[in-house]
Amino acid sequence: MPDLLLQKGDLQLLFDRLSGDGFRLVGPTVSQEAIVYDEIASVGDLPRGWTDVQAPGSYRLEPRSDEAFFGYVVGPHSWKKYLFPPLATLLTADRTDSGWAMHAPPEPTEKYAFIGVRACELAAIKVQDRVFLEGAYVDPIYKARRDRCFIVAVNCTQAAATCFCTSMNTGPRCQAGFDLALTELSAAFIVEAGSDSGRQVCGQLPLREATPAERAAAEAARAQAVAGISKRLETEGIRDLLLTNLEHPRWADVAARCLSCANCTMVCPTCFCSSVGEVTDLKGDHVERQRQWDSCFNVDFSRMNGGVVRNDVRSRYRQWLTHKLASWIDQFGQSGCVGCGRCITWCPVAIDLTEEVAALREPGP
Amino acid sequence: MSTKPKLAVFKFASCDGCQLTLLDAEDELLDIAGALDIACFLEASSRVVPGPYDVALVEGSITTPHDAERIREVRRQSKYLVAIGACATAGGIQALRNWADSQEFLAAVYARPDYIETLATSTALADHVTVDFELRGCPINRGQLVEVIAALVAGRRPRTPNHGVCLDCKRRGTVCISVARGVPCLGPVTQSGCGAICPAYDRGCYGCHGPAPQANVASLAEHWVRSGAGPAQLVPLLRNFNGFTPEFRRVSDELAARLAATE
Known part of the structure; x- marks a missing residue:
């Protein structure tokens, strides 16, 4: 046509x-x-x-x-x-x-x-x-x-x-x-x-x-x-870059800035996490099972029997970025990032994932 | 003799707004009265059944030597003590006195300050006794209060999420007023509970549910300073109903010191 x-x-x-x-x-x-x-x-x-x-x-x-x-x-x-x-x-x-x-x-x-x-x-x-x-x-x-x-x-x-x-x-x-x-x-x-x-x-x-x-x-x-378009994310070897740099000092650096407020995951058009909970009336006679958007940046999101798995901002930011750009590829055969830039614009403290990845490419001090 | 759990409501230094939330739960009030024996609730009834109580909802902060003694007695009489509201969980707005000289206030306000016996600080219940559960907010949220009562009756954990306010803004589709308008907003470091009301009405969150867990208040404040907001604007924002919580206090003290150094 x-x-x-x-x-x-x-x-x-x-x-x-x-x-x-x-x-x-x-x-x-x-x-x-x-x-x-x-x-x-x-x-x-x-x-x-x-x-x-x-x-x-x-x-x-x-x-x-x-x-x-x-x-x-x-x-x-x-x-x-x-x-x-x-x-x-x-x-x-x-x-x-x-x-x-x-x-x-x-x-x-x-x-x-x-x-x-x-x-x-x-x-x-x-x-x-x-x-x-x-x-x-x-x-x-x-x-x-x-x-x-x-x-x-x-x-x-x-x-x-x-x-x-x-x-x-x-x-x-x-x-x-x-x-x-x-x-x-x-x-x-x-x-x-x-x-x-x-x-x-x-x-x-x-x-x-x-x-x-x-x-x-x-x-x-x-x-x-x-x-x-002026921004660039270098994707060459990005999976291995992230997954082999889990102790890079940049994670602590970004954790000092990150609010762990979940805005990046909420505006992200691919983030799909949710939590399921049951809401009852006072008598417990009527129950609704509800699913709500949730985020890996919330402390309680990784709470399991025994405690919270990712109990600091560093581990939560690292979880988000490595999932989005690296382990998503293992899980779904493609990157979880589409380059829309929403997580950059809507971060209340202006954290830019392309800059974080670029910094992870540099050897730590 | 009733086998229903005995509920008592107590008040310390506060505005009564939080216990009013219980009366305001109109749709659920009859169910609450059916599920619990409301043994002591002076705002609703002059009938007082003596303790001990199964559940105590306690509003207000500790500001006098008498209150410091009385909260210990409430604790002794109560199996499960729930602190309700920012006064009870953080010292409230009256904790502004903690940065000032309370004797000076007394002299300014009262004709006979020597009649007044008061502590130098306004502090949370947890600074005085063991608190079993804290329900945040100024005022507390009605839905959350009903949820806490329902959970206590059912013998389960209350479902009161501790994530930040931003998540609620995003779930309801509110555009971030901090990013889109440059309004300083405490939402990213404040615990959920209100349903993110203020940003939906074009104003920044003022932190009435207190700091979210692991709140990075320092980074947020630094960002505002870089964006042109001065400590003179930020200190009063942080020193509000929950100003005396360690997370908000630490940063407001740093900003205030910076302000003092430039004056």
């Missing part, structure tokens, strides 16, 4: 088509002085004319000089909040005269269309697919949401100072894993279909074939993102 052209004025028709097919639209919108992901009703909810300026430990929402709909990079939220909800009820149980009555939670009925998924985020969804769908145990909560979602990807045309997708080979070009992918030009979008459902939606929109000049303009716009 050739690249197609959608006039910007017709973007709402795409939204209407997806809503008409029963999808709830979730996409970027301005809220709390950031570009977050939330339910959107129309193109009017998109962050048109806004951008983000990011640095380690800093994010600022700023106006753009143009009217771009997708003229920003990635924000504090990721799509995992829809596929792997922060709080999920796994079962409920009620005490009856004949014992406990267990109830499975209702299947979700909503299906989501994700609007504006970036290449690094497509890669992150793929990483979580591997974790939740492709192992010995399939997570039914993730699967029910994932199977039903429609993905409208957007190619980045700019980069933040915290982006390093080129180091992780995840972007900035959307290669696969989408139903539709858009590249934003000044007056139109270049549209690629990546699935049968994507092609079907295209058939119902007023599209025309893109001219060579328009395709070249899209190529140039995407090239800006590549040119804008």
Whole structure:
């Protein structure tokens, strides 16, 4: 299928088509002085004319000089909040005269269309697919949401100072894993279909074939993102580097700065840890088994019979970084990092994992 | 004679807000009254059944010689002593006196300071007696209080997570106001329990549930100083309801010393 052209004025028709097919639209919108992901009703909810300026430990929402709909990079939220909800009820149980009555939670009925998924985020969804769908145990909560979602990807045309997708080979070009992918030009979008459902939606929109000049303009716009990436994570031999330097003095150095606050793991689009607990009413007659996002940075996360396994910040930071960049490869056959830079931006004390890895490459003093 | 566990509620130097949380648990109050014999709760009833008690919920800090004696008696009368609220677990806002001369305060406030018998410090219950469980917060969270009571009744450990506030912000989708707006926020070093209310209403966490375990307060303070916040702003932020906890105190003392050196 050739690249197609959608006039910007017709973007709402795409939204209407997806809503008409029963999808709830979730996409970027301005809220709390950031570009977050939330339910959107129309193109009017998109962050048109806004951008983000990011640095380690800093994010600022700023106006753009143009009217771009997708003229920003990635924000504090990721799509995992829809596929792997922060709080999920796994079962409920009620005490009856004949014992406990267990109830499975209702299947979700909503299906989501994700609007504006970036290449690094497509890669992150793929990483979580591997974790939740492709192992010995399939997570039914993730699967029910994932199977039903429609993905409208957007190619980045700019980069933040915290982006390093080129180091992780995840972007900035959307290669696969989408139903539709858009590249934003000044007056139109270049549209690629990546699935049968994507092609079907295209058939119902007023599209025309893109001219060579328009395709070249899209190529140039995407090239800006590549040119804008300044951060680099050297991945050569990274697994062995980390796993053979477990006593490197840099771990103590970063532990002195790290707050162990879990922000990096919460904003990470691939981190998948959770904890399960039972919540009862006062009489103990009604019980809900709840799963919540949790983090290897929490002291109690490694508590077992007898005590806490990783009982200082050094061992917890080391656990996170070595899992993300090294043992994840052993476990899942790929890196757990997609280079989106969220952990760098949203660290309250500006710790940058690319700098930590670079320091681990230097012999200790 | 009732076989239900006997509950008593005691108050020391405090605002009553934490024991009020028990009355405020309207939906659960009847169940609580059904599960426990509320033997002593002066804010709710003048009926007082003498001890010993199975469970004592104790609010407030120790600020007078009389209180220091009374908490020992409460301990003697109580099988399971739960300190509720920042006053009882950390000395409360009145622990600001610990950095000042309490005699000076007495002279400024009272016409006859010689009538007042007070300690030089406001301290947590655990500085005086063995405390079986500490429920943090200024005030305590209603849901957590009900959970502690439910756990005591059921004979299990209360489910009161000790992770930081940031996790709650992220779970509820609140954008980090520290990173996105440059607002000094104690969330990364403060224990969960409130549900991360303040950042959801556009203000920084002021640490009302006290330091999270292994809180790296020094690193957070250093980051703010590098970002342009001065010790004059940071010292009052740390010296709040939980200011006298060792974790917050150590850093506020260092910042205050730095401030004094520049003056």
